[in-house]
Structures are given as structure tokens and as C-alpha cells.
Amino acid sequence: xxxxxxxxxxxxxxxxxxxxxxxxxxxxxxxxxxxxxxxxxxxxxxxxxxxxxxxxxxxxxxxxxxxxxxxxxxxxxxxxxxxxxxxxxxxxxxxxxxxxxxxxxxxxxxxxxxxxxxxxxxxxxxxxxxxxxxxxxxxxxxxxxxxxxxxxxxxxxxxxxxxxxxxxxxxxxxxxxxxxxxxxxxxxxxxxxxxxxxxxxxxxxxxxxxxxxxxxxxxxxxxxxxxxxxxxxxxxxxxxxxxxxxxxxxxxxxxxxxxxxxxxxxxxxxxxxxxxxxxxxxxxxxxxxxx
Amino acid sequence: xxxxxxxxxxxxxxxxxxxxxxxxxxxxxxxxxxxxxxxxxxxxxxxxxxxxxxxxxxxxxxxxxxxxxxxxxxxxxxxxxxxxxxxxxxxxxxxxxxxxxxxxxxxxxxxxxxxxxxxxxxxxxxxxxxxxxxxxxxxxxxxxxxxxxxxxxxxxxxxxxxxxxxxxxxxxxxxxxxxxxxxxxxxxxxxxxxxxxxxxxxxxxxxxxxxxxxxxxxxxxxxxxxxxxxxxxxxxxxxxxxxxxxxxxxxxxxxxxxxxxxxxxxxxxxxxxxxxxxxxxxxxxxxxxxxxxxxxxxxxxxxxxxxxxxxxxxxxxxxxxxxxxxxxxxxxxxxxxx
Amino acid sequence: xxxxxxxxxxxxxxxxxxxxxxxxxxxxxxxxxxxxxxxxxxxxxxxxxxxxxxxxxxxxxxxxxxxxxxxxxxxxxxxxxxxxxxxxxxxxxxxxxxxxxxxxxxxxxxxxxxxxxxxxxxxxxxxxxxxxxxxxxxxxxxxxxxxxxxxxxxxxxxxxxxxxxxxxxxxxxxxxxxxxxxxxxxxxxxxxxxxxxxxxxxxxxxxxxxxxxxxxxxxxxxxxxxxxxxxxxxxxxxxxxxxxxxxxxxx
Numbered sequence: 001x002x003x004x005x006x007x008x009x010x011x012x013x014x015x016x017x018x019x020x021x022x023x024x025x026x027x028x029x030x031x032x033x034x035x036x037x038x039x040x041x042x043x044x045x046x047x048x049x050x051x052x053x054x055x056x057x058x059x060x061x062x063x064x065x066x067x068x069x070x071x072x073x074x075x076x077x078x079x080x081x082x083x084x085x086x087x088x089x090x091x092x093x094x095x096x097x098x099x100x101x102x103x104x105x106x107x108x109x110x111x112x113x114x115x116x117x118x119x120x121x122x123x124x125x126x127x128x129x130x131x132x133x134x135x136x137x138x139x140x141x142x143x144x145x146x147x148x149x150x151x152x153x154x155x156x157x158x159x160x161x162x163x164x165x166x167x168x169x170x171x172x173x174x175x176x177x178x179x180x181x182x183x184x185x186x187x188x189x190x191x192x193x194x195x196x197x198x199x200x201x202x203x204x205x206x207x208x209x210x211x212x213x214x215x216x217x218x219x220x221x222x223x224x225x226x227x228x229x230x231x232x233x234x235x236x237x238x239x240x241x242x243x244x245x246x247x248x249x250x251x252x253x254x255x256x257x258x259x260x261x262x263x264x265x266x267x268x269x270x271x272x273x274x275x276x277x278x279x280x281x282x283x284x285x286x287x288x289x290x291x
Numbered sequence: 292x293x294x295x296x297x298x299x300x301x302x303x304x305x306x307x308x309x310x311x312x313x314x315x316x317x318x319x320x321x322x323x324x325x326x327x328x329x330x331x332x333x334x335x336x337x338x339x340x341x342x343x344x345x346x347x348x349x350x351x352x353x354x355x356x357x358x359x360x361x362x363x364x365x366x367x368x369x370x371x372x373x374x375x376x377x378x379x380x381x382x383x384x385x386x387x388x389x390x391x392x393x394x395x396x397x398x399x400x401x402x403x404x405x406x407x408x409x410x411x412x413x414x415x416x417x418x419x420x421x422x423x424x425x426x427x428x429x430x431x432x433x434x435x436x437x438x439x440x441x442x443x444x445x446x447x448x449x450x451x452x453x454x455x456x457x458x459x460x461x462x463x464x465x466x467x468x469x470x471x472x473x474x475x476x477x478x479x480x481x482x483x484x485x486x487x488x489x490x491x492x493x494x495x496x497x498x499x500x501x502x503x504x505x506x507x508x509x510x511x512x513x514x515x516x517x518x519x520x521x522x523x524x525x526x527x528x529x530x531x532x533x534x535x536x537x538x539x540x541x542x543x544x545x546x547x548x549x550x551x552x553x554x555x556x557x558x559x560x561x562x563x564x565x566x567x568x569x570x571x572x573x574x575x576x577x578x579x580x581x582x583x584x585x586x587x588x589x590x591x592x593x594x595x596x597x598x599x600x601x602x603x604x605x606x607x608x609x610x611x612x613x614x615x616x617x618x619x620x621x622x623x624x625x626x627x628x629x
Numbered sequence: 630x631x632x633x634x635x636x637x638x639x640x641x642x643x644x645x646x647x648x649x650x651x652x653x654x655x656x657x658x659x660x661x662x663x664x665x666x667x668x669x670x671x672x673x674x675x676x677x678x679x680x681x682x683x684x685x686x687x688x689x690x691x692x693x694x695x696x697x698x699x700x701x702x703x704x705x706x707x708x709x710x711x712x713x714x715x716x717x718x719x720x721x722x723x724x725x726x727x728x729x730x731x732x733x734x735x736x737x738x739x740x741x742x743x744x745x746x747x748x749x750x751x752x753x754x755x756x757x758x759x760x761x762x763x764x765x766x767x768x769x770x771x772x773x774x775x776x777x778x779x780x781x782x783x784x785x786x787x788x789x790x791x792x793x794x795x796x797x798x799x800x801x802x803x804x805x806x807x808x809x810x811x812x813x814x815x816x817x818x819x820x821x822x823x824x825x826x827x828x829x830x831x832x833x834x835x836x837x838x839x840x841x842x843x844x845x846x847x848x849x850x851x852x853x854x855x856x857x858x859x860x861x862x863x864x865x866x867x868x869x870x871x872x873x874x875x876x877x878x879x880x
């Protein structure tokens with residue numbers, strides 16, 4: 001019974017992180033029509049920034065309070081997004097899509113080395129924060145309490161995003177721009193501003209994902225591409241451009257991965273891909289995707 | 292500027308003009324080992340071999356990008372498959388013949404290309420790109436995890452093979468073998484690949500691919516079954532790249548998972564764009580130039596990816612035609628202004 | 630027997646009946662103009678017949694065979710070809726190559742990657758002849774992307790004609806072209822269609838063109854056929870006049 005609960009919690013943990021990453025990717029695609037290949041590295045950037053902040057403040061503040069620095073990851077990633085969109089991406093909106101892919105791929109390479117430059121080739125850890133939360137018992141086993149925080153953040157993010165996109169004025173503008181950019185512009189919407197805002201939010205989401213997971217996993221070079229690939233599975237299943245799709249896709253992926261790790265640890269990635277391939281064959285636009 | 296674009300519709304004669312450019316290059320390539328011996332630096336020949344091998348890989352890659360309009364971020368899978376096929380034949384089948392290496396590499400790569408291609412060609416652009424990336428990563432993770440089969444990060448040793456069915460055996464000195472007999476072997480195959488690819492892209496099939504690149508819907512409405520043709524292009528592309536990988540393994544002496552890892556796919560993309568992906572020879576030039584760049588630049592900086600990424604972005608921003616494209620455009624301008 | 634007939638062909642877009650239980654026939658050898666105001670369903674009908682869209686219900690019978698479930702490829706092979714309202718060409722290929730490709734495809738030669746396309750004299754000759762028919766032989770070596778708009782429209786039709794179809798569907802072949810150029814373009818197209826005995830369905834908005842060149846006119850309105858007859862019959866059809874001129878005159 002308890003193993004079931006633990007698997008469930010692990011799946012939700014994973015799904016929370018994946019939702020933030022894939023949701024950011026989908027949001028950006030939905031509004032701007034571009035896929036940022038470097039998106040995974042913004043997740044990594046968030047992880048590194050948070051781990052660094054936690055590491056700097058470690059010792060001067062009670063361990064538990066370190067969680068205050070979690071947003072550092074989101075802020076850094078969001079700021080990076082705000083800088084990158086007008087400089088590197090905007091020149092390419094009118095160009096062929098290959099060029100967009102090439103530029104974001106170049107960005108992927110650049111960010112990889114920027115992180116190597118800033119924080120070195122060795123993993124960075126924030127485990128003090130993780131451990132400070134302690135653990136709580138589930139029947140005869142114990143489970144890290146920090147993981148609940150991650151799940152809570154995931155749920156809160158989903159709720160907040162839903163409210164933001166569907167209940168606020170900015171959300172309306174966002175949705176209008178994503179459906180018909182020219183019409184929105186004709187109605188007076190500053191599309192450039194919307195783009196930079198959407199991109200910033202998307203990157204901040206990825207950064208937040210990195211921030212909340214880093215205490216339990218540490219920041220390691222290469223985590224960006226791994227995340228991108230997993231985010232891709234999520235959007236394949238859920239449909240690119242849809243936040244509901246990102247949520248459902250993240251949940252499914254989370255559960256499948258947990259099952260995969262338990263039963264087929266060697267080929268866990270391949271199992272995920274099998275699912276993605278099946279979805280692609282059966283329903284190419286994903287569960288919630290736009291045709 | 293009212294030019295008459297009437298085409299002479301009789302059969303074009305032998306392209307003597309092309310030989311004009313290619314001739315000196317061919318001669319140059321043929322005499323490299325002698326020059327290298329003269330300056331007592333056989334390593335230069337070996338370095339050039341790497342360049343030519345990457346040229347073959349780039350040729351294959353560009354069939355998809357330049358001619359079919361599909362940008363793959365996962366070509367390391369086919370290169371790696373070719374190389375690992377060679378490594379496995381050594382380890383498990385105790386093969387020493389280069390011809391068997393090549394055959395094995397081709398078969399293995401074509402199987403993987405068929406598998407991956409089947410899934411990937413249903414999609415274009417973004418999805419295609421990420422799918423190819425992801426599938427190559429699956430392969431990489433397999434090579435990594437099943438380390439007892441693949442040698443893991445230590446890799447698998449690949450000794451120098453015998454050439455031409457055993458007629459040419461390795462001499463005691465590996466360097467002499469690699470910088471002479473093996474170099475010519477690679478060179479001949481390189482010429483062969485260039486010729487074959489040139490015919491392919493200029494054939495009716497090649498025109499159909501270009502039509503698909505330019506306008507997928509119209510191609511369908513002209514009776515070209517887009518998905519099928521993309522699949523075949525994918526197979527040919529993978530085969531060329533796998534062949535390159537198989538040639539690479541004995542040269543490198545060691546096969547490691549690095550060549551399956553995504554940055555290597557990135558290098559293939561980069562060098563093709565560097566050379567100019569809208570031309571036939573651009574990717575080859577990009578491969579050779581990049582090979583020298585990498586060899587001499589890696590020594591200077593640890594931040595090799597940063598350099599690569601920055602140059603890629605700059606290229607795409609200001610010089611999207613790549614080296615060959617930009618050079619030929621400048622050349623045309625010069626000729627017109629005379 | 631008619632060359633093409635649709636039986637209660639229907640296509641919905643959401644709640645809109647773009648094409649609503651349409652029975653549409655085309656007789657062998659005729660030049661039929663399909664007219665109607667914007668949104669009447671003309672392009673959707675052509676898209677259904679050519680295979681770009683799948684119908685929600687109904688049948689399409691071409692030369693006695695039910696082609697409703699056939700793919701685009703199947704329909705091309707059966708003899709249906711089309712041009713597009715927004716010109717669809719292979720911009721990075723030469724004008725000659727655009728036409729040659731259609732010929733290669735028709736002959737089943739596009740599978741062939743072992744010989745040079747330029748070395749096929751029959752195909753090149755035929756492509757040249759097609760270009761001559763369309764007055765484009767001067768631009769044979771130019772990239773299609775560099776042609777003027779009128780030339781592009783002609784090339785679009787030429788590529789479809791090169792497939793030697795039994796039924797040619799032309800979607801607004803003179804749209805986007807200056808008024809001066811419309812008549813010459815239609816002259817060329819109709820001359821070729823007549824001389825090659827190709828059955829043609831032409832979607833057109835320009836009433837001068839329609840009344841001058843067509844054998845038969847079919848008027849569509851809100852997804853159904855409003856009227857069907859010779860130019861004289863349509864010209865004097867009150868219902869047609871009020872509907873078309875009442876909504877939006879496009880002369």
C-alpha cells in the first residue's frame with residue numbers, strides 16, 4: 001500500500017516539474033509560434049542559479065528558510081528570456097523556420113557553455129535545503145517532505161496559470177494574439193510587448209521548474225537537453241500549444257516514467273518514447289493539440 | 292537587365308566547367324600524402340582524412356536539409372551506428388576486413404534509418420527536428436546504459452583493418468598505414484560518394500525532393516507521394532552518414548558514445564550551414580574547414596560550444612548562405628560589375 | 630455519361646455547411662465556370678474533388694469509378710489535376726523544371742535516382758512544348774520564384790496541364806492579375822483546353838471572363854447550387870442576378 005502511495009507521490013513530483021517546463025514551452029509556442037530548442041537550458045539555468053543562491057546563503061540563514069531563494073531560478077531564467085527575445089529571436093520571425101531552429105540551437109550551445117563558465121563543470125548541490133525539510137512517515141516508510149513542496153508548487157502554478165490565462169485581461173490579450181496576431185495588432189495590441197512577456201513567462205516557468213527540483217537532484221551540465229527531450233514527450237502527448245495538454249501530458253509522462261523506472265530501469269527512456277511514438281501515430285496533434 | 296532565359300533544350304554536354312573547378316582539387320587531394328611525407332608530417336594526411344569523412348557525412352545530411360527541406364538534429368545516430376557496427380564486428384565477430392566493416396556499417400545504419408525515418412517523416416520542421424534529436428538521444432542512452440555490450444564511456448577499440456579483401460595488410464606502423472593506404476581508400480570512397488550524390492540530386496528523384504522542399508502541397512498535387520519520398524531520402528541520407536561513421540572508426544581507433552551524443556549532431560548541422568546548405572559542394576567545404584577549425588581551436592579554449600553557438604548565430608544572422616554561397620554570390624557580383 | 634459527378638456531397642466546417650448535399654456534374658469536353666459570391670463553397674467543392682479535403686458525406690464518381698476515399702495521389706493517377714488560387718509553384722526550380730517534374734511524375738520516372746534529369750530528351754522536349762503553348766519558353770531557365778505574377782499564374786496552370794489530366798480544375802486562374810492581362814491569360818488557357826480536349830472547371834469571379842469563355846455555368850450560393858445552365862440562361866436568371874449582384878458584384 002505504502003509503495004503505491006510513494007509511487008503516486010513520485011509521479012506527481014515528476015509531473016509538477018514537467019508541467020512547468022512543458023507548459024512554458026507550449027505557452028511560447030501557442031503565442032509566438034516558435035519552439036525554443038534552448039528551453040531546456042533555461043530550466044538548467046534556473047537550477048544552477050537557485051543552487052548557487054542557496055549555496056551562498058547557506059549557514060547564514062536557517063536551512064528551512066532557504067526556500068525563499070527558490071524564486072531566484074525563476075527570476076534569472078525570466079530575465080534571460082526578456083533579454084534574449086528581442087535580441088536573438090525577433091530578427092527571425094519573418095525568416096524561414098529552419099533559421100529559427102538553427103538560432104535556438106546555437107543558443108542552446110551558448111547557454112550550455114555560459115553555465116559551464118559561471119559555475120564550472122561539476123554538479124552544484126542544494127541538498128541542505130532538501131534535507132532541512134526532513135521526512136514524514138507513510139505507514140512503515142518515510143518520505144521526504146520537500147517533495148510535497150514541489151508538488152504544491154506544481155499545483156499552485158497550474159492554478160495560477162489557469163487563472164492568469166483565462167481570468168485576467170492580460171490573459172485575454174495573450175489568447176487573442178496567439179489566435180490571430182494581425183487581428184490583435186489591428187485592435188491595438190502591442191504584439192512585440194506581448195511576445196516578450198509571453199517568452200519571459202515561459203522561460204520563468206522553466207526556471208522555476210529547475211529551481212524547485214534542484215534541492216533534490218542537484219544541478220548538472222546536460223540536464224537541459226534531457227529536460228527538453230522529456231518536455232517534448234509531454235507536448236507530443238498533450239499537444240503543442242495547449243496548457244491543459246501540458247498538464248495532462250505531464251501527468252501521464254510522470255506516471256509512465258515512474259512505472260518505467262520501477263520495472264524497466266535500463267530502458268526507461270525508450271519506454272517513454274514508445275508511448276510518444278504510439279501517440280504520434282494514433283493522434284498526431286496530441287490529446288489537446290491544435291490541428 | 293533583360294536576359295534571355297531560353298534554355299537550350301538539347302542534352303547538356305559534359306560539364307567541363309565543373310571539372311575546371313574540381314580538377315585542381317582532385318589533383319591536390321591525390322598528392323597530399325606525398326607533400327606530407329616531404330614535410331615529415333604524416334599527421335596532416337590523417338587530419339584531412341577526418342575532414343573527408345565528415346564531408347561524406349555532410350553530403351548525406353544535406354540531402355535532407357538542402358534538397359528536401361528537413362532539418363535533422365539527430366544525425367549522430369547514423370554516424371554512431373556505422374561506427375559501432377564496426378566496433379561490434381571487431382569485438383564479437385573478430386572481423387578484420389574493411390569491406391565487411393563497411394557492409395556491416397551500412398546494413399546497421401539503414402535499419403536504424405528505416406526505423407527512425409518511418410516515425411520522423413510524418414512530421415516536418417519543429418517536430419521533425421526534435422524527434423530526430425530525441426531518437427538519437429535514446430540510442431545514446433542505450434549505448435551508455437548497456438555498457439557491458441558497448442564498452443560504455445571507455446568505448447570499444449577498433450584496430451586497423453585489412454583493405455581490399457585482405458590484399459593490403461596493416462604494416463607494423465599504424466601511422467604509415469593510416470596516412471597512406473587508408474587515406475587513398477577513404478579518398479576513393481569519397482570521390483565515389485560525391486559522384487553518386489551528385490547524380491541523385493540531379494536525377495528526377497532529386498528534382499522531386501526539391502519540389503517537396505519548395506512546396507509540399509503542390510508536390511503532392513503533381514503526383515509525388517511526399518511521405519514516401521521523404522522516407523527514401525532519409526534512408527539515403529542515413530546510409531551516407533553511416534558509411535562515414537564506418538570509415539571513421541578504424542581511423543579513430545576507438546568508438547565511444549560521444550559520437551552518438553547530441554553535440555555531435557550539432558556539429559554536423561553547424562558545418563553544413565557553415566559551408567552553405569543551398570549548394571552541393573558547400574557542406575563538403577564546411578566539413579573540411581570545420582575539421583581544421585576544431586582541431587586547432589579546441590586547443591585554445593574549453594568553451595568550444597560557446598564558440599560554435601556564437602558563430603552559428605552570427606552565420607544565420609549575417610551570412611545564411613554559408614561560405615560557398617557567399618563566395619559565389621560575391622563572385623557573381625564581381626563578374627557583373629566588370 | 631458525365632465525366633465527373635458528385636452525389637449529395639457535404640462538408641461542414643463547424644456549424645457551417647460549406648458544401649451542402651451538392652449534386653454536381655461535369656460532362657466530357659465542356660468548359661464549365663463555377664461562380665458565386667465569396668464563401669459560396671466553390672473552392673471547398675474543388676478541394677473536395679481534388680482530394681485536398683475529405684467530405685463528411687456523399688460520393689464523388691469520376692469516369693465511372695467511386696473516388697471518394699482515394700488519396701490525392703490516387704486522384705492524380707486517375708486523371709484529375711488542379712491549379713491554385715494562391716499560386717503554388719516550386720520557386721527554387723526553373724520554369725522548365727517545374728513543368729518537367731509534372732511530366733516525370735506522370736511517366737512514373739520520379740522514382741528514378743540513377744540518371745540525370747537533364748539527360749532525358751523526351752521529357753525536356755515535351756516540357757519545352759508545353760512552355761511554348763503557354764508563351765513561357767523565354768523564361769525556361771529562370772527560377773520560378775522570379776517570374777512576374779501573370780507568368781506565375783500561367784505556369785501554375787501549365788504544370789497541371791503537363792500532367793495530361795482528364796479533368797482540370799482551375800481555381801481563379803486570373804485572380805491577382807491586372808485587368809489588362811486577364812483576357813490574354815484566359816485566351817491561352819481556353820485555347821489549350823480546347824485543343825487538347827481537356828474537360829475544365831474554372832472558378833472565376835470576373836463575369837466578363839465567365840460569360841465569354843464558358844460552355845456552361847454553375848452558380849453556387851451558401852453551399853448549394855443555385856442555378857445551372859448556359860451563359861444565356863444564367864444571364865437572364867432573375868434569382869441569380871439578385872443573389873449575385875445583391876450580395877457583392879465582382880465585375
